[in-house]
Amino acid sequence: MAERRVLWLALALLALSAAFLAWHLRAPMGFILGLRAAKLGALICVGAATGAATILFQTVAANRLLTPGLVGFDALFILMQTLLVLILGGVGAAQIPGGLRFAFEVLALGLASAALFGLLLRRDARDVTRMILTGIILGVLLRGLSEMVQRLMDPSDYAVVQQAMFASFGRIDPQQLAVAAVVLLAALAAALRMAPALDVAGLGRGTARGLGLDHDRLVLVALLLMAAMVSVSTALVGPITFLGLLTASLARQLTGTHRHAVLLPAAALLGALILVAGQFVFERLLGSPSALAVIVELFGGLLFLALVLKRRRP
Amino acid sequence: MIEISDLSYAVGQTPILHGITTTLERGGITALIGPNGAGKSTLLHCLAGLERPASGRVRIDGLDPFTAPHRQRARAVALLQQSPALVSRLKVRELVGFGRWPHHQGRPGPEDRAQIDRALTAFALTELQDRALDTLSGGQRQRAFIAMTYAQDTPWMLLDEPLNALDPRHARDLMARLHGLSRDGARSIVIVLHDINAAAGWADHIVAMKDGRILAQDHSAALLTPEVLRDLYDTPFELLQHKGRPVVVAR
Structure with missing residues (x-):
């Protein structure tokens, strides 16, 4: 039954993608179609990566409220952008070739986030409250650093940084998109391969180790996959904090299962679905293409509050 | 020994x-x-x-x-731990099935299913096997975890x-x-x-x-x-x- 719902999600995504591409298509068709396809690809990649990465993170952290964004990942991205502009200057940073910058961002973010999550989970994996607090404080620290650096900048440089602070699907480089898609597919496939082991890890560290699962190794691999997914998606469009939480909770609700072989694809499809549907509505129907990130953050944030407030611990 | x-x-x-x-x-x-x-x-x-x-x-x-x-x-060696973490929506049969993980590593066979059935019968859980763990009482839950330890064989x-x-x-x-x-x-x-x-x-x-x-x-x-x-x-x-x-x- 849960599997069938995943199938429905896939069909819905297909239908929506077709609508996204074909809606009011005018001449020059080839050109517009190309633009739309790139945007569609980016939306799907980012949504899928965010959804799957959040499920991985929640399982490894044994907490349903955490997302990579909440423990300081976004702050890390903004600090990186800020430092880049500070060192090279606004014009210099804008002049780096897209492919090179993308590769650099993915690599740096991947390494930094593996270090960040590794630090959080290794030290505090048994104490979730401490882990959340450490993550939030790290986030505040990184944000503080960014702000301090931003104050030292001249206003035109600051404008460049500001652009990078919100997710934007405006201009997508097809080459970047291709690289991102390959990395994401590989990471998703690897995550699916370890789905049964993730199910065992979901029982908690103690029980999982008792059942003979090499928990430390599993956490490490899951962290690396997650770092790859989130880094690629963030480098592609920018940070989206709450989308992961929104998708992961919806995926759990919709499938009603603990099995990662279902949860991972469901969350990935839902993430893509939310972004494509949102962009379609805002861009084609309401005519305000840049509002999507803001709205996703708003609803994700509201959901986070709702989850925290009505949380029942069994 | x-x-x-x-x-x-x-x-x-x-x-x-x-x-x-x-x-x-x-x-x-x-x-x-x-x-x-x-x-x-x-x-x-x-x-x-x-x-x-x-x-x-x-x-x-x-x-x-x-x-x-x-x-x-x-x-x-199998260990039943005190107050193990609870996974929501996990069914009794699925939990007991995790006891077979060391034997099948993700691909359960007929022998695994037979052992799960034996564990459910041995600890009087057959009636409860499709119930989610978070809907059970503390004692029923405890029995489910013991059955998992038993299924580890x-x-x-x-x-x-x-x-x-x-x-x-x-x-x-x-x-x-x-x-x-x-x-x-x-x-x-x-x-x-x-x-x-x-x-x-x-x-x-x-x-x-x-x-x-x-x-x-x-x-x-x-x-x-x-x-x-x-x-x-x-x-x-x-x-x-x-x-x-x-x-x-x-x-």
Whole structure:
């Protein structure tokens, strides 16, 4: 039954993608179609990566409220952008070739986030409250650093940084998109391969180790996959904090299962679905293409509050 | 046979176990009793290879639980932990099925399903097998976790306070079931008990622990004397006989 719902999600995504591409298509068709396809690809990649990465993170952290964004990942991205502009200057940073910058961002973010999550989970994996607090404080620290650096900048440089602070699907480089898609597919496939082991890890560290699962190794691999997914998606469009939480909770609700072989694809499809549907509505129907990130953050944030407030611990 | 020699364990600077040396024979039920904080749970975790001791060695039928491959260890010894984490929407049958993980690593076969059915029957969970864990009572949940430990099908079962949250009937049923399992020689059971009378009634051997050391170890009948219990719990006890079985009462 849960599997069938995943199938429905896939069909819905297909239908929506077709609508996204074909809606009011005018001449020059080839050109517009190309633009739309790139945007569609980016939306799907980012949504899928965010959804799957959040499920991985929640399982490894044994907490349903955490997302990579909440423990300081976004702050890390903004600090990186800020430092880049500070060192090279606004014009210099804008002049780096897209492919090179993308590769650099993915690599740096991947390494930094593996270090960040590794630090959080290794030290505090048994104490979730401490882990959340450490993550939030790290986030505040990184944000503080960014702000301090931003104050030292001249206003035109600051404008460049500001652009990078919100997710934007405006201009997508097809080459970047291709690289991102390959990395994401590989990471998703690897995550699916370890789905049964993730199910065992979901029982908690103690029980999982008792059942003979090499928990430390599993956490490490899951962290690396997650770092790859989130880094690629963030480098592609920018940070989206709450989308992961929104998708992961919806995926759990919709499938009603603990099995990662279902949860991972469901969350990935839902993430893509939310972004494509949102962009379609805002861009084609309401005519305000840049509002999507803001709205996703708003609803994700509201959901986070709702989850925290009505949380029942069994 | 479990051989423990000079096993010491510490959390930071606080020693929990002080050079424990003993041997637990195969077959039968061995009960670990002792006051809170005596180190009983820690000892079980060390035997299962889940906590690394500061020094000393453990052999489970010749296997070193700290250096053996994880999967091999999980097929030699199963541990029921106290208050395991709860996964929402997990069904009883699925939980019990996780006990088969060391055997199939993600690809369950017909033998695994048969063993799950046996575990469900053995612990009277067949009726509950499709219920989600978070809809069960504490005692039913406890039985589901015990069934998972059983499904792991290891020669050694280590149970940390399995009578927690069980009503008198299910507590007796569980002890009788464990007793039966240990009779046919297939399973050796080490069990932490706070109910001394459960130990008196069902255990073959008793290990009495206090302050991270073994205070006494013997056949149940020989160990349960008012003197040993007084030294163990720092409180006077009386030993009565009821229908040929010892009954212990704190005075």
